[in-house]
Amino acid sequence: MRVVQSDAHERHHPKHFLVNGAVQDSPEVPERARRLAQAARAAGHELVAPRAIGRGPAAAVHSPEYLQFLEHIVPRWRRIAGASDEVIPNVHPQGRWPASYPASAVGQAGFHQADTACPISEGTWEAAVASAEIAVTAAQLVAEGAPHAYALCRPPGHHAYTDMAGGFCFLNNCAIAAQWLRDHGHARVAILDIDVHHGNGTQGIFWARGDVLTVSVHADPVRFYPFFWGHAHERGEADGLGCNLNLPLARGTDTRGLLEALDAGVKRIRAFQPDALVLALGLDAHEGDPLKGLAVTTDGFAEIASAIARLDLPTVLIQEGGYLQDALGANLASFLAGFESGRG
Numbered sequence: 001m002r003v004v005q006s007d008a009h010e011r012h013h014p015k016h017f018l019v020n021g022a023v024q025d026s027p028e029v030p031e032r033a034r035r036l037a038q039a040a041r042a043a044g045h046e047l048v049a050p051r052a053i054g055r056g057p058a059a060a061v062h063s064p065e066y067l068q069f070l071e072h073i074v075p076r077w078r079r080i081a082g083a084s085d086e087v088i089p090n091v092h093p094q095g096r097w098p099a100s101y102p103a104s105a106v107g108q109a110g111f112h113q114a115d116t117a118c119p120i121s122e123g124t125w126e127a128a129v130a131s132a133e134i135a136v137t138a139a140q141l142v143a144e145g146a147p148h149a150y151a152l153c154r155p156p157g158h159h160a161y162t163d164m165a166g167g168f169c170f171l172n173n174c175a176i177a178a179q180w181l182r183d184h185g186h187a188r189v190a191i192l193d194i195d196v197h198h199g200n201g202t203q204g205i206f207w208a209r210g211d212v213l214t215v216s217v218h219a220d221p222v223r224f225y226p227f228f229w230g231h232a233h234e235r236g237e238a239d240g241l242g243c244n245l246n247l248p249l250a251r252g253t254d255t256r257g258l259l260e261a262l263d264a265g266v267k268r269i270r271a272f273q274p275d276a277l278v279l280a281l282g283l284d285a286h287e288g289d290p291l292k293g294l295a296v297t298t299d300g301f302a303e304i305a306s307a308i309a310r311l312d313l314p315t316v317l318i319q320e321g322g323y324l325q326d327a328l329g330a331n332l333a334s335f336l337a338g339f340e341s342g343r344g
């Protein structure tokens with residue numbers, strides 16, 4: 001399988017975030033992507049560089065104010081006396097709409113950053129743009145006839161909304177790839193998210209759309225990030241009513257349990273009759289992942305991949321979560337091998 005990858009992500013190295021109110025080191029480190037690239041190379045996959053795609057695909061999903069904010073906030077923030085190195089919000093509009101768009105850097109950080117897990121520093125914007133380019137390049141390869149391509153994206157994207165970062169995510173790579181496919185001859189696109197966390201940003205972006213189906217299998221958000229989204233009753237609205245399917249699983253669910261939920265997701269995707277599939281590939285559902293949501297095994301990832309591959313759709317695989325632990329590289333290799341063998 002072709003693996004679209006670059007080293008541009010190295011420029012983004014978030015230092016801290018708050019967990020239960022305590023400052024901790026961010027697990028979303030450059031070493032994640034290095035290990036995934038090494039594992040893909042060692043498994044014999046061909047690594048290719050992303051193409052320069054310009055701003056169009058990101059602008060088709062994200063608001064102009066938000067892109068402007070991401071690109072220019074760091075120097076503005078640093079002009080504030082005593083400000084931290086990283087842009088981290090300390091005020092939030094808390095959904096009390098209408099809220100006016102503020103002129104201040106601090107106010108805008110609160111407006112555009114959902115939580116403390118998406119600090120912005122020197123290089124974040126460039127890394128996020130490069131990550132989106134990787135996703136769009138993989139979508140282009142599939143549009144050009146490849147049965148599938150894997151985008152080794154970092155930073156990840158599925159928690160990012162049209163105008164809001166969150167949970168290590170800035171630009172929504174899956175949404176950008178899906179919208180690119182929509183704009184280039186694919187009338188109906190399905191997004192399947194198997195990251196341990198609900199793909200809340202992706203759900204939000206396509207919430208009222210009937211042309212893009214969003215399906216997410218994840219640890220139950222009742223006691224897990226992103227808490228406020230990812231529940232079974234969220235089904236979309238207007239043209240999108242019925243085009244969002246959430247399949248929350250009890251904490252600690254194993255491979256077997258995930259495969260059962262996935263079966264319902266696969267049936268829904270089949271019924272939607274999409275022209276292409278975008279897969280949000282989180283590897284953090286693994287039993288050894290430090291975020292401890294689900295308990296999928298390394299071999300289990302191959303089974304999950306085969307079940308998805310049997311949809312027999314042109315598929316853009318996009319890296320989401322999955323944090324440093326001994327099995328991280330093996331989990332990717334297992335998934336890619338299972339996907340290729342499932343395609344037969």
Ligand SMILES: [Zn+2]
Nearest residue numbers: 195197284321
């Ligand atoms: Zn995740």
